[in-house]
Amino acid sequence: MAVLRRVSAAEWLVPGALTVYLCFSAGGFFPGEPALAALALALLLVLRVTLGEDPFAGFSRPLAVATGGLALLGVWQLASSAWSGAPARALLEFDRTLLYLLALVAFGCGSRSSERMRRLVWGLALALSLVAAVGLVSRLLPELWPTPASVSNERLSYPLTYWNALGLVAGLATVLCLHLASSTREPRPARVLGAAAVPVLATTLYFTFSRGAIVAGALGLLAYMVVGRPRALVLGLIATVVPAALAVRAGYGAGLLATPEPTTPAAIVQGADVARTVSLAVLGAAILRTAMLPLDRRLARLEIARRSARLLTAAVVALALVVGVGGGLALDVPARAAESLERFVAGNSLEETGDTRDRLTQFGNNGRIYHWRVALEGFAERRVTGSGAGTYRMLWAQRRPSDFTVQDAHSLYLEVLAELGVVGIVLLATALVPVLAALAIHARGGERAIYAAPLGAALAWAVHAGNDWDWEMTAVTEWLFCIGGVALAAPPGQGGLPAPSRRTRLLVSLGVALLALTPALLAVSERRLERSVDEFQAGRCPAAVDAALGSLSAVSVRSEPWEILGYCDVRLGSRRLAVQAMQNAVRRDPGNWQYHYGLALTRAAAGLDPRPQLRRARRLNPREDVLREASRRFDTASRRTWERRAVAARLPLIQ
Numbered sequence: 001m002a003v004l005r006r007v008s009a010a011e012w013l014v015p016g017a018l019t020v021y022l023c024f025s026a027g028g029f030f031p032g033e034p035a036l037a038a039l040a041l042a043l044l045l046v047l048r049v050t051l052g053e054d055p056f057a058g059f060s061r062p063l064a065v066a067t068g069g070l071a072l073l074g075v076w077q078l079a080s081s082a083w084s085g086a087p088a089r090a091l092l093e094f095d096r097t098l099l100y101l102l103a104l105v106a107f108g109c110g111s112r113s114s115e116r117m118r119r120l121v122w123g124l125a126l127a128l129s130l131v132a133a134v135g136l137v138s139r140l141l142p143e144l145w146p147t148p149a150s151v152s153n154e155r156l157s158y159p160l161t162y163w164n165a166l167g168l169v170a171g172l173a174t175v176l177c178l179h180l181a182s183s184t185r186e187p188r189p190a191r192v193l194g195a196a197a198v199p200v201l202a203t204t205l206y207f208t209f210s211r212g213a214i215v216a217g218a219l220g221l222l223a224y225m226v227v228g229r230p231r232a233l234v235l236g237l238i239a240t241v242v243p244a245a246l247a248v249r250a251g252y253g254a255g256l257l258a259t260p261e262p263t264t265p266a267a268i269v270q271g272a273d274v275a276r277t278v279s280l281a282v283l284g285a286a287i288l289r290t291a292m293l294p295l296d297r298r299l300a301r302l303e304i305a306r307r308s309a310r311l312l313t314a315a316v317v318a319l320a321l322v323v324g325v326g327g328g329l330a331l332d333v334p335a336r337a338a339e340s341l342e343r344f345v346a347g348n349s350l351e352e353t354g355d356t357r358d359r360l361t362q363f364g365n366n367g368r369i370y371h372w373r374v375a376l377e378g379f380a381e382r383r384v385t386g387s388g389a390g391t392y393r394m395l396w397a398q399r400r401p402s403d404f405t406v407q408d409a410h411s412l413y414l415e416v417l418a419e420l421g422v423v424g425i426v427l428l429a430t431a432l433v434p435v436l437a438a439l440a441i442h443a444r445g446g447e448r449a450i451y452a453a454p455l456g457a458a459l460a461w462a463v464h465a466g467n468d469w470d471w472e473m474t475a476v477t478e479w480l481f482c483i484g485g486v487a488l489a490a491p492p493g494q495g496g497l498p499a500p501s502r503r504t505r506l507l508v509s510l511g512v513a514l515l516a517l518t519p520a521l522l523a524v525s526e527r528r529l530e531r532s533v534d535e536f537q538a539g540r541c542p543a544a545v546d547a548a549l550g551s552l553s554a555v556s557v558r559s560e561p562w563e564i565l566g567y568c569d570v571r572l573g574s575r576r577l578a579v580q581a582m583q584n585a586v587r588r589d590p591g592n593w594q595y596h597y598g599l600a601l602t603r604a605a606a607g608l609d610p611r612p613q614l615r616r617a618r619r620l621n622p623r624e625d626v627l628r629e630a631s632r633r634f635d636t637a638s639r640r641t642w643e644r645r646a647v648a649a650r651l652p653l654i655q
Contacts, residue, residue, distance in 0.1 A: 011110075012119035014044065015103075015482035016127030019475055023131045023169065027160035028474030031092050032526035034099050035519035037478065041102035042516035046509045048109055055505070056109050056497035058489030062434050063108040066488055069430025070101045070481075076424055077389035084388020085590045087557040093389035093419075095522050098515065099474060100481045104431075108485030111492040114447045120486060121176055121453055122190065124479055128173035129197045132204040134159060135166055139207050140271040140278070142263045154260045155356060156207035165473045167210030168464050171217025172457045172476070174201045175224050179453035181289055182228075182236030184300040188293055191232075195239040195289035199281035202244040203251045203274070209258070209356050212467045220460030227443045228452030231299040232292075239289035243281035250277035258356040367402070368410050368467065374399045375409040378418035386421035394591040397621040408469035415469075435484030436462065442487060454483045525554035532564050541568035559588035563595060566602050567651065575606040593620035594652050597627060600634070604646035607639040626650050 018037050022028030028037065049055045074097040081090035110116065138145045138158045147158045155163040180186050180194025205214060225233060251257070254274050256267035378387050378395040387395055392415050393407045400406075409415035416424045439455035442448075461470065461480055470476050490496045500508070532547035545568050548561035562585035569578035582599040589595055600613035611634060618627045633645050 011044075011107075012116075012123045014040075014123075015107075015120060015479045016123035019124065019127045019479055020131060022475035022478065024159045025475075027162055027165050027476070028478070029162075029472055030526070031095065032523050032530070034096055034474045035523035035526065037474065038095065038099040038102055038519040039516055039523070041099065041106050042512050042519075045102060045106040045109070046512050048106065049500075049505050049508050049512070052109075054496075054499045056500065057492065058109055058111045058486075059497045060108075060488060060490035060495045062438060063104075063485065063488040063490075066431050066434040066484065067101065067105055067108070069427050069434075070097060070104060073097055073420075073424065073427040073431060074101060076420055076427060080386065080388040080420060083382075083385060084391050086388060086391060086559075086588070086592075088555070088559055088588060089390030090388065091518070091522070091555070091557060095519055096472070096474060098519065099478060100431075102512075102515075103478055103481035104485045104488075106485065107482045108489045110486070110489060111496065112442075112486055112489035113491065114450050117454070117483075117486055118186070118450050120483060121179065121450070124483070125173060125176035125180060125194065125197075128169050129177060129201060131159065132166070132170045132173055133197075133200050135170075136200055136204040136207065136278070137275075139257060139262060140275040142268065142271070153262055155209045156204065160473065160475060162473065163208040164210045164213055164464075164468050165470065165476050167205055167208035167213025168216060168461070168468075168470065168476050170201045170205035170208065171213050171220060171460055171464075174198060174205070174217055175220040175456045175460060176453050177201060178221060178236055178240060179224060179228065179230070179449060179456075181240055182230040182233045183449060184230070184232050184296040185450075191236075191293065191296070192286050192289045195236065196282045196286040198240040199244045199247040199278055199285055203247045203278050206248045206251050207257065209359055211360060212464055214360075216460040216464035216467075219463055220456040222456075223459045224449075224452050224456030227440070227455060228449035230449040230452075232296055235289070235292045235295060235299075239285050239292065243285040243288070246284075247274075247278045247281040250274045252357065255355065255357070367404060370401055371396070371406060371408075371410045372414050375411065375414040375418040379414075379421065382421055384421045384423060386417065386419045386424055389419055391591060392418055394593075394620065397593055397624070398619075400623060403623055403625070408472055410468055412465040412469070412471045415471075432462070434488060435480065438484070438487040451487065454487070458483070521554045525551045525558060528554065529558070529560055529564075532561060536564050536568060541571050544568050545572075557588060559585045559592070559595060562588065563598055566598055570602055570605045570647070575602065578602040579606050579608065591620060593617040593624065593627070596620065597630065597652065600630065601646045601649050601651075604634060604642035604649075607643055610634050610642060610646070626652055 018040065022033055022037060025033035028034050074094045077090050077093045077097060079090075081087040084090065107120075134145065135156055135158050138147050139156045147153075151158050151161055157163040157166055160166045160169065177194040177197040180190045181192075181198065183191060183194075186194075205217060230236070251274050254267075254270035256262065256264065256270050257274065259267070261267065262271070374396050375392065377399060378392070381387070392409050395418060396406055396409075409418060413425065413428075416428050420427075436455070436458055439451050439458055443451040443455050458480055461476065464470055465477075528547045528551035532544045532551060535541070535544035535547060544564055548564040548568075551558060551561040562581050566578045566582035566585065569575065569581055579599070579602045582595060582602045585595040586592075586599055594617075596613045596617035600610035600617065603613060604610035611631075614627065614631050614634060618624070618631060621627060630649060633649070634642060636642070
């Protein structure tokens with residue numbers, strides 16, 4: 001029991017800790033790290049079930065609905081391998097969904113309380129702010145926190161390696177920190193630190209140059225202010241808006257930091273200047289909020305009759321509508337909005353000016369319309385089932401109108417429609433809508449601001465997920481289901497399940513442990529596959545073969561290790577074995593052009609005709625330059641030419 005008490009006391013740190021871990025692991029995009037995060041949540045759930053006095057006290061009917069939707073979504077993803085023929089892709093998608101399911105259940109089993117939600121918001125605000133601050137330091141003071149050469153410097157993306165995801169992190173943190181700064185109920189240090197963080201977060205968001213994250217963050221802030229209406233909102237805004245504006249203005253003035261080369265000597269000087277300004281802005285926000293702390297007590301003691309509060313709220317809303325509508329008409333906002341929408345739809349690419357700041361005033365969709373159109377075309381072909389979990393990449397390769405390569409549809413909702421059909425989108429909605437609804441329902445009364453803050457963040461996530469691949473970036477999504485579990489949980493003594501028997505505890509724990517086998521084996525397989533790829537690229541095929549076989553021993557349905565084995569068998573002289581290995585890769589992922597190309601190369605190396613497989617690969621990816629070149633080079637009936645050219649052929653990146 002002492003162990004459980006310690007775990008429960010530290011529970012509020014878990015979502016933030018997982019978020020930091022995933023953020024510094026390429027955003028949790030690749031399979032290995034989300035699998036480890038799922039194992040941590042499975043362990044937390046097992047501890048709660050086995051040691052808790054009443055482990056399911058919070059398991060309510062709304063939580064059961066969301067849990068059922070998410071669980072069935074995972075089952076549907078696995079089942080989709082029956083028509084996609086790609087079991088490993090389905091397994092990877094299921095493993096990510098399992099992470100979110102474990103987060104939802106692990107935090108939903110405990111009883112809901114405002115104090116519990118408050119502590120989760122603290123931990124999450126701290127974690128997101130830490131990630132954003134480290135990212136900003138890597139841009140302003142690169143000698144203090146250098147980034148790996150593999151991280152693109154075009155826009156600020158470290159540590160997640162994707163600028164739009166980092167922008168969302170900063171936007172979410174801004175919502176939560178403004179809540180802390182605007183509260184009269186949070187501890188004084190939390191109010192001051194919340195205000196002090198906002199200039200850092202705003203500057204980080206700016207340097208990502210992420211238009212979608214800026215819009216999503218603004219909508220999240222608006223939702224929080226309208227729904228939460230904290231008593232000290234004006235004080236929080238006074239303490240944060242001007243310092244944040246000054247910090248962003250300094251960042252905007254540092255033009256060299258908005259180029260693909262932000263680490264030149266001159267850029268480093270500009271970065272140091274911006275760092276000083278941001279530091280002063282942080283100090284100024286902290287001083288302002290500290291100076292206004294005495295006013296918090298007066299606001300907290302202020303009592304407003306319910307009817308008067310409603311009248312005041314109605315008056316404020318009416319005034320805002322009048323000002324908004326009148327100002328909008330005066331500034332010709334409807335016409336400008338229509339023009340901006342037209343420019344967004346028509347502008348499939350953004351103008352390259354060499355100054356990244358210019359993208360903030362451009363309204364092009366940057367290719368998003370193409371991505372969405374391909375997803376809708378895939379959905380039109382299989383409306384009920386979709387093409388299969390994880391197969392959007394193949395849909396894009398077949399239908400892409402340009403040479404640009406993507407793996408995701410840049411919209412959670414359209415990608416689910418394309419891959420999992422109507423069934424998939426209904427199950428996704430069954431999982432997400434209860435979370436948003438629960439947060440909105442609880443954001444009422446005297447405790448409304450405590451729930452309005454995560455509601456604003458959740459709405460920002462929901463908007464941004466419609467325009468990007470946030471579902472795959474587990475670092476920006478895992479927290480939602482932790483918070484959602486608490487929001488859906490029953491309060492103490494109201495609902496929930498009765499305390500289980502010892503046998504039931506054992507069976508549930510065993511079930512969770514069995515579920516955890518999937519991420520455990522996948523984590524092992526992924527680590528061995530990564531080692532295999534590294535050894536192959538270093539030219540050490542014996543070691544690459546050993547690691548590839550180890551990856552298959554953990555998860556036998558994967559296709560990538562067979563690709564390594566096929567290419568290594570050619571290098572080691574076992575060319576017939578190479579053909580068999582590549583055939584195994586094709587069988588496990590028949591829609592992937594790379595494996596058909598690999599089979600063509602291994603057949604050519606073995607003196608067999610590669611042209612049928614090349615034709616198949618080109619049907620799967622008509623615009624691929626590697627395939628065009630290979631089709632031209634292997635357009636001969638000479639076996640010796642096939643063998644000679646196969647050894648020297650270009651190899652695509654293993655994916």
